[in-house]
Amino acid sequence: MTLFFSLTLLVLISASATWSSKNDGKYLDSYSAGTAKYDSLLKAQSECPKRSDCGGITYEPSSKKFTLRRGVVLKDSTRSEISWVEVTWSSKNTGKYLDSYSAGTAKYDSLLKAQSECPKRSDCGGITYEPSSKKFTLRRGVVLKDSTRSEISWVEEIECPATHPNVYYNGEYCCKSNKEKVNTPQGTKCDGSVIQRDSLCCAGNQHTRCPSGSCRSLCDCNNINGDDFEATDIKYDMDKKIVSALRPDLVVNKVLNNRGSRDLVVPLSQTVEVENTMEFSHTAGASVTAGTSFEVGVPGLGAAGVSFEISASYEFSSGESKTSRKSISVEFSCTAPPKKRVVCNALKRKDKVSIPYVMTWTHKRSKECSCKEEGVFKELVSQNIEMEVNEFDLNSKKIIRTKREEIFDLRTSE
Structure with a gap:
């Protein structure tokens, strides 16, 4: 058995x-x-x-x-x-070798064959190419050493543990923080900036040795995707919002010539197509894979048209806009006073809104891993139906007055 x-x-x-x-x-x-x-x-x-x-x-x-x-x-x-x-293989390490051959057949003609054989062995830590024999050799060692023979090596990499998701020290150690410690003598490798694979210091010295001898970051802010990350927070910079009025769409145009002695009132109705488009446009920070889904609250223009509040959450896909459409029946009237010519224009007014944001993405397997993405939330929003009334003298054709009033608020319509 x-x-x-x-x-x-x-x-x-x-x-x-x-x-x-x-x-x-x-x-x-x-x-x-x-x-x-x-x-x-x-x-x-x-x-x-x-x-x-x-x-x-x-x-x-x-x-x-x-x-x-x-x-x-x-x-x-x-x-x-x-x-x-x-297993993920490292990039080639030129001028490096690994100690001692793996047991059994250890030399192969191609890197691909050597990489397929190494994971099958309990004593294989990586691969070293020997220029002298022109062979890719399976090696027991996992520590890269300087070669005097122009050798090239590859090592198996695993992810840093979830408790210390950020790789540094060329893959040998993993750091809890995503920042370097400040140690001036070591220059840019220890200056408190975002930790990289070749960094030499870990903030707070909260580190652990890579279990396999060569690790890759579990926390990769250059590869945000829906399988590993989720959007956990978003902050909008309302002080930097920009609201621009767009050219309105003409919904109804009605001309009345009232030659009588009483007001001429003509009821009107119109089905209006309302279309709102929202999107998140990346500008800096973490790179989010196109099509990655996320759900966040979005800012909506308040009823007064001035203040913004976070509305209900919506689901989005990175790199894609989200458009909602609906049809609304609007009823109103056009009134012409006696002896007046009136031109009634029902206009659908739209705004373009831009608000900077910072979104936080957190790794699903490590809360220690969080990445910041900067961008601009953009929305094209239908605001209201406004009636523009131009009143003329019926005989002289001279304009007497123009008035405008909101007749339907599209933001609160169901």
Whole structure:
């Protein structure tokens, strides 16, 4: 039975090149939401990337199941558990080598073949290209060392743990904060700015060593997407809002010539198409993948037309505008006094609104990871129907007066 399981496990491990080698005696924290237990490693490996809360896989000898886990940090198991985490390869490290060959066949003609073989081995930490043999070699080491032979190396990378999501020190350490510590002698690598992979300091010294020896940031503010991040806050700078009146649309034009001695009143009705368009335009900060969905409250022009308040939340997609349309029946009248010519114009007035914002995106698996996106909220909004009445002397044709009044508020209509 044990032999059968070992052979089956080996076949299944060989089926995937995107996962680490097995980590004997290790487990990952807490189950992923929903169905978390599978009969085969292959099935578990195909399901894990579909989940925003799946950091890896742990095999449970007690249940004989491959389980999807939220954790990304390998921990010592007292139950003979085995775990796998997803593998991403680093970019090439020129002039670097890794210690000692992996057991068995260790030299391959192509990088792709070497990268597919390395995750199958428990003693493979990376790949070193040897110019002398022109081979890509599997190596046990995970620490990059300076080469005197123009060697080039690649290492397996895993995500930094959720508690310390920001990579620094060339992948060897992960920081809780997204800022560097200030240490003047180390210059721009420790100046308190946003932490980068090649930074040398971590704010507050709140760091942990990368579990695999080479990590990538769990917190990647240059790759905000709906699978890993959610919009958790937005702040609008109302002091910098710009409201511009656009040229109105003519809804109805009516001309009355009243030659009688009483007011001439003509009732009118019209179906008005109301269209409002909203969008969030990125200007700086975190890069949000086009099509990423998010739900936030948006500012709406108050009834007085002056103050803004945050209205109900709407769902948006990054890089796309959101348009709402509705038809409204409007009833009004045009009145001409005796001996007067009146031109009644019903106008649909629209405003263009621009308000700067800062949106906070938080990683779904690490509240320590938050990214700020700056942009401008833009809205084209139909405000009201206004009646413009131009009154002329019937005989001389001279204009006597012009008056305007709101006859329908489109902002409060249902």
